Amino acid sequence: xxxxxxxxxxxEGGPKISFEEVGEYTGLGGRxxxxxxxxxxxxxxxxxxxxxNKLVFAPGMLSGTTGSMTGRLxxxxxxxxxxxxxxxxxxxxxxxxxxxxxxxxIVLEGKPAGDDLYKIIVNKDGxxxxxxNSLKLMDxxxxxxxxxxxxxxxxxxxxxxSAGERQLLAASIACTDPELRPTRxxxxxxxxxxxxxKRVKAIIxxxxxxxxxxxxxxxxxxxxxxxxxxxxxxxxxxxxxxxAYGTNVLTNVLNEAGGYPTRNFKGGVFEGGAKLxxxxxxxxxxxxxxxxxHGCHRGCVIQCSGIFNDKDGNxxxxxxxxxxxxxxxxxxxxxxxxxxxxxxxxxxNIGVDxxxxxxxxxxxxxxxxxxxxxxxxxIRLMEEVGKGTPLGRxxxxxxxxxxxxxxxxxxxxxxxxxxxxYDPRPIQGIGVTYATxxxxxxxxxxYAIATNILKVGGDVDPLKTEGQVELSRNLQIATAAxxxxxxxxxxxxxxxxxxxxxxALLDMLGSFYGIEMTGDDVVALGKKVLSxxxxxxxxxxxxxxxxxxxxxxxxxPIAPHNQVFSVPDEEIDQLFNW
Amino acid sequence: xxxxxxxxxxxxxxxxxxEQRAYPAATTVREVVTGLAIPEQELGIMMVxxxxxxxxxxxxxxxxxxxxxxxxxx
Numbered sequence: 001x002x003x004x005x006x007x008x009x010x011x012e013g014g015p016k017i018s019f020e021e022v023g024e025y026t027g028l029g030g031r032x033x034x035x036x037x038x039x040x041x042x043x044x045x046x047x048x049x050x051x052x053n054k055l056v057f058a059p060g061m062l063s064g065t066t067g068s069m070t071g072r073l074x075x076x077x078x079x080x081x082x083x084x085x086x087x088x089x090x091x092x093x094x095x096x097x098x099x100x101x102x103x104x105x106i107v108l109e110g111k112p113a114g115d116d117l118y119k120i121i122v123n124k125d126g127x128x129x130x131x132x133n134s135l136k137l138m139d140x141x142x143x144x145x146x147x148x149x150x151x152x153x154x155x156x157x158x159x160x161x162s163a164g165e166r167q168l169l170a171a172s173i174a175c176t177d178p179e180l181r182p183t184r185x186x187x188x189x190x191x192x193x194x195x196x197x198k199r200v201k202a203i204i205x206x207x208x209x210x211x212x213x214x215x216x217x218x219x220x221x222x223x224x225x226x227x228x229x230x231x232x233x234x235x236x237x238x239x240x241x242x243x244a245y246g247t248n249v250l251t252n253v254l255n256e257a258g259g260y261p262t263r264n265f266k267g268g269v270f271e272g273g274a275k276l277x278x279x280x281x282x283x284x285x286x287x288x289x290x291x292x293x294h295g296c297h298r299g300c301v302i303q304c305s306g307i308f309n310d311k312d313g314n315x316x317x318x319x320x321x322x323x324x325x326x327x328x329x330x331x332x333x334x335x336x337x338x339x340x341x342x343x344x345x346x347x348x349n350i351g352v353d354x355x356x357x358x359x360x361x362x363x364x365x366x367x368x369x370x371x372x373x374x375x376x377x378x379i380r381l382m383e384e385v386g387k388g389t390p391l392g393r394x395x396x397x398x399x400x401x402x403x404x405x406x407x408x409x410x411x412x413x414x415x416x417x418x419x420x421x422y423d424p425r426p427i428q429g430i431g432v433t434y435a436t437x438x439x440x441x442x443x444x445x446x447y448a449i450a451t452n453i454l455k456v457g458g459d460v461d462p463l464k465t466e467g468q469v470e471l472s473r474n475l476q477i478a479t480a481a482x483x484x485x486x487x488x489x490x491x492x493x494x495x496x497x498x499x500x501x502x503x504a505l506l507d508m509l510g511s512f513y514g515i516e517m518t519g520d521d522v523v524a525l526g527k528k529v530l531s532x533x534x535x536x537x538x539x540x541x542x543x544x545x546x547x548x549x550x551x552x553x554x555x556x557p558i559a560p561h562n563q564v565f566s567v568p569d570e571e572i573d574q575l576f577n578w
Numbered sequence: 579x580x581x582x583x584x585x586x587x588x589x590x591x592x593x594x595x596x597e598q599r600a601y602p603a604a605t606t607v608r609e610v611v612t613g614l615a616i617p618e619q620e621l622g623i624m625m626v627x628x629x630x631x632x633x634x635x636x637x638x639x640x641x642x643x644x645x646x647x648x649x650x651x652x
Contacts, residue, residue, distance in 0.1 A: 236622070237650035245587055247651030252586050256644045258628040269628075274595075278651075279587060304651075322651050447652055453630075454650055455623060461630070493650040560628050 001029070001059065001104040001213065005127055007120065009198045010051050010110025015118060015129045022104045027513055029061035031087040032484035032529050033105055034076025038085055039532040044540035048080035048190070049167055049197040051111035057098065057158070057203070060486015064099025064213040067221070067508050068229050070486040071095050071297030073158075073175060078540070079189035081169040081356070081398055082415040082440035085536040087483065088191045091296035092175030092184030093156035095486055097205040098122070099213060108198045117165075117199055121151070123206040135201045137162045139349040139386065140174045140182035143202065151204050153180055158203040161351025164192030166388050168396030170356040171196060174348065177296050183318040184296050187353035188442060189417060190398075216514030224507035228491075231501025232301050235494035237456060242304040242490060243293050247322040249278035250421075250449075251330075257453050258560040259426040259462070260326070261419075263333045263372045264362040265412050268423055268558050272335025276325050281337055282306070289313045302490055308341045317345040320354070323443070326421035327358020332365055333372030343382055350386045352396060357382065359418035360399045367406035410552045415440035415542070424553055426561040427452050427462040432472040436547045436575045438533035444489055446475035450496065457496030465567045473575050477526035480533075484525060485509065527578060534576055544573045579603055579639035581610070586646045589616060601637065608633040610643060622648030 001022070008016045025033050034056040046052035055077045062070040073095035079086035098106070101122055112118075117136055121128045135143060139161040147157055156176055163171040171192030174182035186192075215221035232238040241249055254260040255273035262270040274280065282292035290307035296318075306319030320328075320340050328334065328343040347354045361378050364370065370377025384392030394405050399418040403411030412419040417440030424431025429448030437445035448471055452462035460467045482489055487505070495502040502519070510517035553565040584596045593614060601610065607624055611633065623646040624631050637643060 236620070236648040241587060241647065241649045242651065245649075249587055249649050250651040253623060253646060253649060256584070256586075256625055256628060256646075257630075279590065443652060449652060450650065453623070454648075455630070456648065456650055463629075489652075490650065 001064070001099055001102060003103060004105045004107065005103055006107045006109060007127070007129060008110040009108060009112045009118070009200065015112070017127050017129065025104060027061070028484065029063065029104065030058055030072060030074040030089065030484040030486050031076070031480060032525060033058040034074045034087050035085060035529050035533050037105065037107070038076045038078065039536040042078050044078070044536050046078055048078045048083070048194060053078050053194055055108040055191070055194045055198060056105050058105040059095035059099035061484060062508060062512060063095040063486035065215065065512060066212050067225050068232070068299050068301050069488045069491055071299060072483070072486050072488060073098065073186070074483065075173055075186040075191045077191060077194045079191070079440070080193050081190035082417050083540060084415055084438060084440060084542065085533045086189035086191060086439060088186035088188045089483060090175050090184045090186045091488065092177050093297055094158050094175040094205055096297060096299070097156040097207045100207040100210045101205065102210070108195070108200055111197060112199050117201045119202040119204065120200060121204045121206070124209045132201065137165060140351050141349045144176060144180060144182050147202055147204065148180060151206070154208060155204055155206040157182065158205070160192045160195050160201060161349060162386060162388060163351045163396050164196035165201070166393065166396070167193040167196045168352065168385070168393060169193055169401065170352045170360070170396050170398045172351050172353050174351055177318070178298055181318065183348050185348065185353070187355065189440065192351050215512040217511040220511035221508060224504045224511055228501060228504035228508060229301050231498050231504060232491065232494050235498060237493040238302050238490060242302050245278035245282050246292065246304050246306055246319050248281050248320065248325050250322040251277040251325060252279065253453060254422060257426065257462070259423045259453065260330055261412070261421065261423045262330050264331060264366045265410065265423060265558070268426055268560060270330035273330060275335040276329045276337060276340065278322070281319065281325070284337060285309070285319065292319070294319065300488070302488065304490060310338070316341045317348060320344040323421045324354040324358065327355050328361070328378065331358055331362040332378055334375055334378060336375055339375040339378065342379060346382045346386065352385065355420050356398045356418045357385070359412060360395050360402045363399045363403050363408050363411055364395060364406065366410070367408050369406070410550065412550060413441060414549060415546055417441045422449055423558060424549060424565045425558045425563050428465050428565060428567055429460060429462060429468040429471050431549055431553065431565045432468045432567055432572060432575065433476065435549050435572055436472065437476060438530065438537055445479055446472045447479070447492070448472055448475060450493065456493050463561060463563060468567055469571045469575055473578065476530060477523055479526070480529040481522045481526035484529060530576065547572055579637070581637050582642040583610065584642065584644045586644065587649060588647050589645055604636045606633065607631060607635045607637065607643065610637070611645065616645065620647050622646050
């Protein structure tokens, strides 16, 4: 990972590729690299879909090594959905392959004048870019199938579906998994629309002839990785719960805690929750010959995913995540896992964020476009998005725009991005994260659920306001650092509870780069990333008044706890004051 | 008194998902857990009527007790 490639799509005479040293980004990866790069090079007042925006692809600091769990790819830009800086990361094979080919980042910049569509091929010999208008408006599954015919099965594909080409604000960027399914998405913030604005349909990554990245101290690295894997296998969350039931094990937990947003945030308990639960999902997957345990990239030891088949045993989609099962399920009053799986497939295929789309359909149901609980209605609305009809384009631009177009008052978004599957009224800590994160409403940015609800890494009462700002601050700092390493965020469950597993992670980083790495260094990295992101947002026009939840969370109590969100604004405004 | 006991994830194996169970007055969560042969170190989340509780919480007639192993996701 010693070079950065820039591809200027708007260059005179056609796209121009140039290479440069990593320079000031040496030793950085993932979110640290994308956010520092975007904060430095993109005008915060740029239109996100214009030539001034840049789309940065960066593997993590440890991606492409033999280190376990290092397969996250970060994509950064100014978000067309939120207007803020954006880092969206995904699993799949892309990060490992891109890192092994040797790139710390690939940057798409400029904007082509015409309507031609491009594909980019990255391999050991360099980078080529080709026009390919035969790919126009193809969705991800048929697109990858077509590309496999030409480039084979020993590569990784990064693609956008029709939604990205149409520059819909919920559009995602898909990465293929080990079986070459386009199921792992940089979902949030409309990064797919930015790729579409550059007219790049696919990036093909081929690491043939390349080796694993070599650590400075191979023996120490191997030893640290072994201890790290042992720690993940030993912890009940990463060693048992996630492999057996996946992330959707949370449906029953959140429902039982009264924090499961139901029918567009009108209640905290969904009567159909058990039918959507991770326990029910795992049983169904196994019964139908799928799998309840599957890794999104090689080298994953947690294996939180799975394979969801239909009743005849045919593949439908990868195991839908908790947030997807919620957004397409309880949020829309739907209690049918087959409906959720079908919608998850459609999201992946069209290339849209499952959280944004599910929340949008729930908002559309609130507007009367379909009844809550209407599976056929939800699928019909998704089909509109895939066809790119005027209604589909409105829906594909997310919850905020849909709410405005159809006159819905209660639209669950912060900075234009839909809230995920945890109500901030009975879980005050996650509300602080939603309000303040540099990304727009995002649970992963500071996952207070762990401490508020799951009692991992400490215990802070979810119903009280005390301690929530400090909790969210610490989690946001730690997350910004982890998102830079290429590590899957789920390692946090083990490293928060087990000091020796955190030490093993520090030793992996230290032995790989030949430096001493301490907990303080991790904190400093996290703060540096957040500060750069926050500064970008300030220059883009965001103030403390944008760090608020939609008004109804302060005025409308929700059953069963009958609480509103009540962390004082003055406390919220101290989150970045460290 | 009657208590609704709900078990989740691995706790369901060899036990049940949901049952109405009779207990003497002032039975604690710990006593229910012990009676179900759930090892205390496996307990992650305990809730009574949607609120987190500790093992020494006394139960009341009509309560719903939910027991989860240590879980994560997101």
